[in-house]
Amino acid sequence: MTPLLEICNLSVAFRDGDENRLLLDGITVGLGQGEILGLVGESGSGKSLLCRTVMGLLPSRRLRVTAGAVRLEGRDILNDDIAAIRGRRIGMIFQNPTSHLDPVMTIGRQICEGLGRHRGLTGAAARAEAVDLLAQVGFPDPAEAFSSYAHRFSGGMRQRAMIAVALACEPEILIADEPTTALDVTIQAQILRLLMDLRDRRGLSIILITHDLGVVAQTCDRIAVMRRGQLVEVGEKRALLAAPAHAYTRQLVASHPLLSHAEAALPRHDADGAEPLFDVRGLEVAFPRGGGFLRPRRVFRALKGVSFSVRPGETVGIVGESGSGKSTFARTIMGLTRATAGDVVFAGHSLRSGRAAALKALRSEVAMVFQDPFNSLNPRMTIGQTLAEVLRDQGETPHDRIPGRIGELLDMVGLERALADRRPRSLSGGQCQRAGIARALAVNPKVIVADECVAALDVTIQAQIVALFRDLAEQQGLTLLFIAHDLAIVRNLCERVVVMHHGEIVEDGPSAEVFARPARAYTAELIAAIPDIDPDRPMGGARTNDKNDTNANNANKEELAT
């Protein structure tokens, strides 16, 4: 059987003046009728570019197809009239539905656009069809959604809207470019399930681009692995995951944080004896939201009474979905955001009754690492200047020892000493994140608070940074508060896990126990929604959850008029 879509020896080059780089190098892969093909790779692997090339949507005029062909049912479409195929036979959805949906056009009109262009439906007929499509993709009130604008919906619902817009043209093939990367895991599970349903119901063939091996393991039939513009390996899902042939695939598989058969997390400390380092009691934080002159002032309660304590040497993972309050929690215990009620006691100093002393202690003993590697370093300062500034400010290192200390710090985080003279912009994301960790270590801290510090990194880099944290925690006896949305990473790094949801701690306990026997339904749901790299451990739940997503729009119920 010939595949529906064949990509043969496809090469794309970037040409600018004398510069000539091959971005796609002889890619050959096919997509069968009703098949889901997972296209996996890290940033810069060319997976998105490959799909744009198929759609005839090269993102720059300096890009050219230099060789190869793309055939749809045997007909070359690269040199054919792509307009007749784009949308009509091959549809596409994207990672960020917020920026891909037209903000000033109703969702209904965007669907009708395709209906009119490709199926000749206009007026009431188009409207009826559009409402039906919105119902199919899971809008609880499709008629209302028809005349609404995208910004009114949550991320998950926007992605559903984008799927409806693509389906309006009745394509045979759907290219989904990282469709769930920006979404929370429970929402991700729903969208993936929707895509699989659509395949079953409509016989849709899907190319699913993702960086997450778990996602492909759970949804795809075959996997194609890309790296630096080349297809390194392609094969049936189970065979490929069980026995990857290529070294890079093996590295990818090894880097994927495992939830199921995780290696033992750090040994649990005997935490009962020591005085708590952080003691948080009934912490509440509320932000004024909207409102203003002559308008009811609303309050968003980011934290609703959180109590917990950390003992020296503990490694604690704080997990939760977006809006759970985990980052607010980190900033509040650091004294960067003021609490509305409750107290944080650090090493015996209360942020409420002795704020100055508590802040002094916090600044010299606790350091933070941030999410966005590029943004967390001052772009105008070199890495060396950044570190020197901290060392001088802390005043514990004699001036003549500062250059030497900078070298030591860079060694500790595995950066070459020569990088001290570089600015963040000329470093990679992983290097910046290491520099950020070096800055935290420059304080010579007892505690490191890491806020989503691996979320923006590729999996292989992610694994390296997690390993670095593990080493640092073990060698230096650091206390670690590791905030993440990715439960698997926390499972591998932390001995204790705290689950947050809507500003509250819903579960707190040793990682091994929480992951094996979650006490709360929410935790169980969260764990079940993580796509496991083992295809035989299917994602759980999620189907019952559509309503949550709509309401997650959200927090409307969290807002209280005062």
Next chain:
Amino acid sequence: MHRYRFILLRPLQLVPVLFGISVITFVLVRLIPGDPARVLLGARATPSAIANIRAQYGLDDPIWVQYLFFLKNLAQGEMGKSVVYKIDVLRLIATRIEPTLALVVAGVVLTLIIAVPFAALSARRQGRAADQAVRLVSTAGLGFPAFWLGTMLILLFSVRLDWLPVAGYGETFSERFQHMVLPGLTIALSLSAIITRSLRAGMIAGLSSDVATAARARGMPEGVVFWRHVVPNAVVPTVNLLAVNIGWLIGGTVVVESVFAVPGLGQLMVRAIFSRDYMVVQGVALAFALATVLTNFLADILTVALDPRVEM
């Protein structure tokens, strides 16, 4: 419709700004050295007139009482008398609004007629000769002084070609229409340089935006992508830019009216400054400020209408 609720609330929100405007216009005249009564009435005022104005403005009272007198007079539509024209400032201003309004409308309409097509042409042919030309001209256009541009237009269209009147305002509607072409064009050429650049930048960003990519990916032809998706999104920030520049535009009428001898508010103000007719200066400044506040309000309504995400 709650997004439009701000229309009702805005007048209240504007109270601080209106207060500030009244303070500034009040202080402006009081800062002039010398006896305020003499300043306001001119050198040849009669003693009885001076006594009158002292009472009316409470000039013997402390400064804040004087301010309250100023507000009270203002509330009664009493803005004093022009020394030169010998009539109420309010009535004087009323007779001068029409030409200025006509000039601003002509300027904005001509700006849109010039800017939209050129920005579209430029954006859709980015990097090619047409785009280079539009960029060059619009960048140079930023630096065209209105007084000079107006004079050159008079030289070309009135003196050399004799197509249009040199200056003034005319009596009948068609005369006035003809009289507004060159002044309007002067304003439009300067303003369209700013607007063209902004629209072009917005359109170029829009053409490579995710919204455009998504529209292409569902098979929309390039023309539809551009006019239905790119343009509406590029217009929103441009309306804001136009609003920000409205003060600049209204101020620009001062110069243009002087060049073309248009009997509007701007010309009135310049003449009043020379003749030390301070009541008029104060009144016109106040009128201009209120006009600016009003146009910004209209721009806000327009923004809310154009962009469903905006909440005021």
Next chain:
Amino acid sequence: MLAGGLAILGGFVALALLAPLIAPFDPILQNPEAKLLPPSWAHPFGTDNFGRDVFSRVLWGARIDLQIAVLGVVFPFLIGTGAGTVAGFFGGWVDAVLMRIIDVVLAFPFLVLMLSIIAILGPGLASFYIAMALVGWVSYARLIRAQILVLKSQDFAVAAASLGFSRLRIMFRHLLPNALAGSLVFVMSDAVLVLLNGASISYLGLGVQPPVAEWGVMVAEAQGFISQAWWITLFPGLAIVTLAFGFSLTGDALADLMGVHE
């Protein structure tokens, strides 16, 4: 683009400095023998109604108009940057008060407020600079404040706060240098506006006073002779357009270079 812009600006600076050496005639001395002469080898830009050499007057004008563009930007820039940084960084009532003042100043058309202030102070270049400083700072304050607000919430600023750096250090070492990048581009486009404003106010007779050679004054003086002697009007105007173009070009190039969008 940057080279072109800087070449124009450098050229004008050179002409302004060298004006006394290279100008063929005295810019102010009247010559009844040589009234309203069209451009020729002796008078490349012709002569005006007082027989003064337009070319020499344009050269000398560069001194005044460059000074207007530079001084008219410097004071507002310094005041506005200071106010905007403080307001953006500290927020609270300082910010609220400053923003209300800015709202009020912006409620007046720029030129109208300038003219009102000049009406009080009396015509002249000094009044122009004072009025510029009183009015022009608001755009810088708004711009810098907005930038500081964005930068303040970025991770590197939060990192600096979490490391216990002093407020002054965070403000001047971490926030301000990053905020200034955008305002440098704005300085260039503002120089254009200031130049046009200064020339306009002089044209209206409220700025530089005749017989001093200033481009706006020159256009104003030529007004009555537009049909007989176009050259008196054309050349000073072209000088303004070219100088402004130099500023705009430099600004555009800087914006591209630093990846700022106005």
